[in-house]
Amino acid sequence: TQYPTADETIITFRKEHLGKTLSLSYNKPLHIVRGEGVYLIDTLGKKYLDTVNNVNHVGHQNPKVVAAGQRQMSILNTNTRYLHEEIVAYANALLKKLPKEISVLHFVNSGSEANELALRMARTITGNTDMLAIEAGYHGNTTSVMEVSSYKFDGKGGAGKPADTHILPLPDPFRGRHTGEDGGVAYARYAKKAIEHLKVVDENIAGFIGESLVSCGGQIVPPKNYFKEVYKHVREAGGICIADEVQTGFGRMGKTFWAFELFDVIPDIVTMGKPAGNGHPLAIVACTQQMADAFANEMEYFNTFGGNPVSSAIGRSVLQCIEDDNLQQNAREVGSFLKAELKALQQQFPIIGDVRGEGLFLGFELNDTSKKPLAHHATYLANRMKDLGILMSTDGPDYNVLKIKPPIVFSLENAKELIFRLKTIFAEDFMLQYHQL
Numbered sequence: 001t002q003y004p005t006a007d008e009t010i011i012t013f014r015k016e017h018l019g020k021t022l023s024l025s026y027n028k029p030l031h032i033v034r035g036e037g038v039y040l041i042d043t044l045g046k047k048y049l050d051t052v053n054n055v056n057h058v059g060h061q062n063p064k065v066v067a068a069g070q071r072q073m074s075i076l077n078t079n080t081r082y083l084h085e086e087i088v089a090y091a092n093a094l095l096k097k098l099p100k101e102i103s104v105l106h107f108v109n110s111g112s113e114a115n116e117l118a119l120r121m122a123r124t125i126t127g128n129t130d131m132l133a134i135e136a137g138y139h140g141n142t143t144s145v146m147e148v149s150s151y152k153f154d155g156k157g158g159a160g161k162p163a164d165t166h167i168l169p170l171p172d173p174f175r176g177r178h179t180g181e182d183g184g185v186a187y188a189r190y191a192k193k194a195i196e197h198l199k200v201v202d203e204n205i206a207g208f209i210g211e212s213l214v215s216c217g218g219q220i221v222p223p224k225n226y227f228k229e230v231y232k233h234v235r236e237a238g239g240i241c242i243a244d245e246v247q248t249g250f251g252r253m254g255k256t257f258w259a260f261e262l263f264d265v266i267p268d269i270v271t272m273g274k275p276a277g278n279g280h281p282l283a284i285v286a287c288t289q290q291m292a293d294a295f296a297n298e299m300e301y302f303n304t305f306g307g308n309p310v311s312s313a314i315g316r317s318v319l320q321c322i323e324d325d326n327l328q329q330n331a332r333e334v335g336s337f338l339k340a341e342l343k344a345l346q347q348q349f350p351i352i353g354d355v356r357g358e359g360l361f362l363g364f365e366l367n368d369t370s371k372k373p374l375a376h377h378a379t380y381l382a383n384r385m386k387d388l389g390i391l392m393s394t395d396g397p398d399y400n401v402l403k404i405k406p407p408i409v410f411s412l413e414n415a416k417e418l419i420f421r422l423k424t425i426f427a428e429d430f431m432l433q434y435h436q437l
């Protein structure tokens with residue numbers, strides 16, 4: 001008799017008993033049993049360098065974060081309707097990282113939940129429902145946030161754009177319509193236009209939601225002045241500006257702690273998730289006093305798990321690690337080294353059409369000489385890199401962008417290894433066929 005392997009048994013079970021659209025990474029899925037810093041380790045003890053995981057921000061199984069969670073777990077975990085020091089200590093530490101204008105926090109458990117609350121705040125405060133959002137943006141899996149996530153409603157299985165969502169073209173300086181000096185202003189004009197169209201039918205917007213660097217859009221860095229102009233148009237109409245920092249926050253940008261700071265704007269509401277708890281479900285909606293006051297009608301916002309002592313202890317420990325280990329600075333130094341090395345690779349291998357990003361939030365796209373996106377090559381590259389012990393992910397509207405967003409403890413040595421392996425794969429026949437075009 002041929003018995004199934006342990007991996008085959010898991011795959012069969014998943015197919016039958018777990019959500020039918022839940023996918024697995026890679027053609028031959030990985031069976032990971034441990035995490036350690038920048039590495040994931042499989043059942044055979046093989047170590048993979050992880051350039052994908054933007055959740056385990058201060059390193060997989062960071063011992064300080066693990067200890068903080070274990071310690072508090074053994075003392076108390078309950079909801080936030082009792083007095084407790086930990087939530088105050090964490091809130092204080094987090095507020096120190098935000099501009100002084102943003103001074104009220106709501107604790108939730110996922111990025112989706114954070115954006116869901118942010119949307120509800122914008123709608124409750126303005127009395128309007130219409131939202132502006134960026135093409136190819138993703139803001140989460142709940143019903144309302146799916147409706148502002150064109151990555152989903154315009155993608156596979158999507159039902160198309162809801163009537164009260166207005167999509168602004170992806171402000172992509174490489175592949176988009178506006179590439180010049182004033183590209184930012186030109187792209188922002190679509191926000192103004194959408195608002196003017198609504199005025200004609202006597203409607204108005206609740207606000208705008210966007211990531212400051214658009215991750216699912218393919219690690220897009222919008223041109224300068226884009227956000228300044230969009231915020232201006234939105235605020236002139238009385239709308240609320242929401243910055244989704246779920247992927248980009250907590251020092252990953254290197255130069256700044258939050259991505260919106262790169263563009264010199266201050267949002268009304270900032271949402272955070274993924275890295276906040278280093279893998280523990282912790283997310284936050286931060287806003288100005290004005291927003292918080294305007295949202296505080298008679299209805300209580302209560303969240304059973306949000307801000308509990310364990311989550312708060314873990315969150316505070318993550319901030320402490322970023323501080324103690326100088327990780328924002330690390331993201332800056334390693335990120336700029338990696339970006340320069342990728343640009344050098346681009347000279348050698350013209351299949352790399354563009355290299356972009358900030359800090360340890362980088363991307364490069366693959367195309368032929370006529371700029372045709374090469375999705376198969378991106379998939380090939382990710383799978384071959386896995387064979388060589390490096391995990392990478394692909395994304396973007398054309399599935400041709402390789403994303404690099406590792407735990408920010410990623411070192412110069414790790415960056416050198418990544419480049420060394422990329423060089424090996426780029427020299428393979430399947431990739432080389434395009435260099436001769």
Ligand code: PMP
Nearest residue numbers: 110111112138139140246247273
């Ligand atoms: N916003 C952004 C920008 C995201 O990338 C994600 C998750 N990929 C979310 C929100 C949703 O977060 P979660 O999966 O924690 O609900």
